[in-house]
Amino acid sequence: MDQWYTLADLPTLVTQLLHHYPPPHIYALEGELGTGKTTLVTHLCRQLGVREPISSPTYSIVNEYTGREGTIYHLDCYRLKDVEEAIDAGLEELLGGAPIAIGGAVFIEWPAVIEPLLPPGVVFLRLYHDPAGEGRRRIHVTTG
Template identity: 45%
Template structure:
């Protein structure tokens, strides 16, 4: 568990999360609206070498970023009404591409998540503070 009391702590937290994940490249993010899922994903992307602006894919559902040796796919499934919408967009091509996948609102696609992933739960504990729990699921 990580206690983050300011944005200045995010770079170190992101490095530790990636180390904890090991070879896992699928990350699912749980937290209330405004908890900081996208903010943490921006920092993870920066740590992995993304040079371009990282934005929430709320309307596009998925954003793609280039890193050395691969890509990062950033999903926001908040607007999905059914899991079949993820099927229609070909989620398997992304999830099983051996590229990083950062998934916001995975509770919208519970039956489509792969067997192995890193689960990140963000709990708001104050105006600028968060409790981040990280666990590898297999």
């Protein structure tokens, strides 16, 4: 999947993503600052039934939400220095399968530092700014 979208297109885009890559999954979001990673996670969580407030886990590293089908974890690895710090924070256990085995989802912003911990089958969502500056973004989706 590779397409351009605007903020107004997000509900449709999220419906398409969840249709093609439904939970349980780990979704890794990559992109420069301001490409809309947290905004996309917010829309994904809403469509998965999260009713509570959704915020970036930049300082807490992990936020946990309750969705219709299971627990949803939202990770932000931007502040992690290395994979050892991720292991010390318990991310290895979190990515070990339990949340996805029970119908939940894991959304990871800035996943590069924990890539050695990612299991096979991760859905990579790469976000890009519109070089023309027209407020659009591009999403490129692959699985690993």
